[in-house]
Amino acid sequence: MSKQKVVIIGGGIGGVALAVGLRHRGISAQVYEAGDDFTELGAGIALGPNAIAALSLLDPEAGEVFEQLATKNAFSSEEATWINFRHGIGEPSLIAKVQTKDDRKTGLSSVHRARFLNSLAALIPRDMVHFGKRLQRITEAGGSNLRLYFDDGTQVLAASVVGCDGVRSSVRQYVLDLKRPLDNVTYTKKYVYRGLVPMPLAVKRLGEELANNSQMYLGPGGHVLSYPIDGGATMNVVAFRDDAHEWKHPSWVFKQRGNTMRDEFEGWGEPVKNIVQMLDQPDQWALFNHEPAATFQKGSVVLLGDAAHATTPHQGAGAGQAIEDALFLAELLDRATSLGVSTNAAFQAYDAVRRPRSQRVVSTSKAAGYTYAMTGPAGSDDELLREELLQRFNWIWEYDVKRELEVAVMQLQRVAEQTEMEKARL
Known part of the structure; x- marks a missing residue:
């Protein structure tokens, strides 16, 4: 089975990361970006140990890009520190020093959004990317094809589509049958x-x-x-x-x-x-x-990053989830090719593995915002705040990316086995 072309809608960090991962695996893809060039809003983003590991698995060169650009805490004693939580009123006394536990002592590792995106995009050829292409709608075009309509009047036929077009996603509107992109x-x-x-x-x-x-x-x-x-x-x-x-x-x-x-x-x-x-x-x-979605997938269309699970920044995990998404999707599409199963099967396995984790990030991030404003269960009690803060991030950082990839691939393999059994019965 030849490797299928994938159309990626959106050239932000999630879309470009996916393009990098697919190219690294020899899978043909095209990126359609609404802007005139690669752009990212906001100044800084931070990646935890989980996201840094996922980036290197996506493509070792992508991991190197991040390491070259990343800024760490300046003091050697703060090498493993994610954030020092302090009192904002009165003396800035320390409430909790939250640190990572990985061997690399990955404390807060931040990059400038635009510089990171541009350096990541340098890993893919420019002829993979089409600028000035804002998606209006998707329709079924007969067979397994989809027709994409852009606001400059162009149309594109696609075998599969990945929506990386952010919180206002038109692809999300199609997948979830919404009246407007900003519903939910x-x-x-x-x-x-x-x-x-x-x-x-x-x-x-x-x-x-x-x-x-x-x-x-x-x-x-x-x-x-x-x-x-x-x-x-x-x-x-x-x-x-x-x-x-x-x-x-x-x-x-x-x-x-x-x-x-x-x-x-x-x-x-x-x-x-x-x-x-x-x-x-x-x-x-x-x-x-985003409120939780019942699915990230509809046939040969799937959602990634903010288009799937836009979150608040309170846990510093939004960009990391998009990178994890990109890794899983790139790997599953590659395995689907070698197993001889459809893109849809890869998307189903991706949805099953990625949706619970990424939606949990959304809900816990919102809860973290209450904690930081002292309106959560801990209130303004230092001991209760410290107890919560010291455990809040561990489940995000200590995610075993390789093991969960194996789980997703096993699901895909089961689909392949069922497909072979059905062929044998025919």
């Missing part, structure tokens, strides 16, 4: 202010320890995250606030909201006051997530 997308009653601070300024205002290593300042109704990116040249800041209202604005991003942000963190401790003062005019972003 929920405002989480939180928004964030994002901004960047030159590290020399951050060190001057916060000191070496707080500026150069990852910190989370917790307080009632909000929290502030800071960590180094760009090889330590910049401090990335994400300041979160609870919202008692529904988000009714047509845009999810407001520009130049510095005065509003400073008002909302009035009365917090000195580190937080200094951080919000250093952000001149940060953007304000509403945080949405």
Whole structure:
């Protein structure tokens, strides 16, 4: 059975990672991206040990790209530290130091989103990618083909489609039979202010320890995250606030909201006051997530990354889940070819393995947001907060990617055996 062409809708980190993994396995694929070039919103992302392992299994060169770009905590004593959780009001005393347990001491490993995406995209030839192609709809075209309609008037016939087109996914609309792409997308009653601070300024205002290593300042109704990116040249800041209202604005991003942000963190401790003062005019972003979907697959169409399971950033796991998705899908499509089974069977195995884990990330991330704002079960009790924080991330990081890949392949093999039995009966 020849390796089938796969059409990938969306050229973000998930779509490009999948393209890299498929090319590494010799599977033909084409990427259709709505923008004029590769783009990623936001400044920094972090990958845990699970995602770093998945990236190297996807393609060793992709793992090398991340290692070359990754920024770690500056202090050697913080090598394994994910985040130092501190009080945001009063003295910034430590509540919990959350650390990874892997042999590599993979503490917070962050990259600039756009630089990472562009470096990852450099691993695939440009003739694999078509820009300015925003998908409008998908229809069945007879046989096993699908017809894709783009807003520039072009049409494409595809044997299989992977939706990597984000939270507003048109592919998700098709898979779940939704009236609108944003059906089942929920405002989480939180928004964030994002901004960047030159590290020399951050060190001057916060000191070496707080500026150069990852910190989370917790307080009632909000929290502030800071960590180094760009090889330590910049401090990335994400300041979160609870919202008692529904988000009714047509845009999810407001520009130049510095005065509003400073008002909302009035009365917090000195580190937080200094951080919000250093952000001149940060953007304000509403945080949405997907409600659980009954499936990620419909025939020869499947969802990946934010198109499948858009999540809040409270556990730093969203990009990592997209990379895990890409690895599983690339490997299952490769195995489907060698086993002589259909792409649909690969998609079914992928859905069975990936959906429970990725949807659990969405629900636990939302719960983490309550914890950080001291509105969860632990409230503002230091001991209860510490107990929860020290165990919250382990199940994400300690995921045995290789073993779970074997589970998925075994499911695919069972499909292949059933197919052979049915052929023998005929």
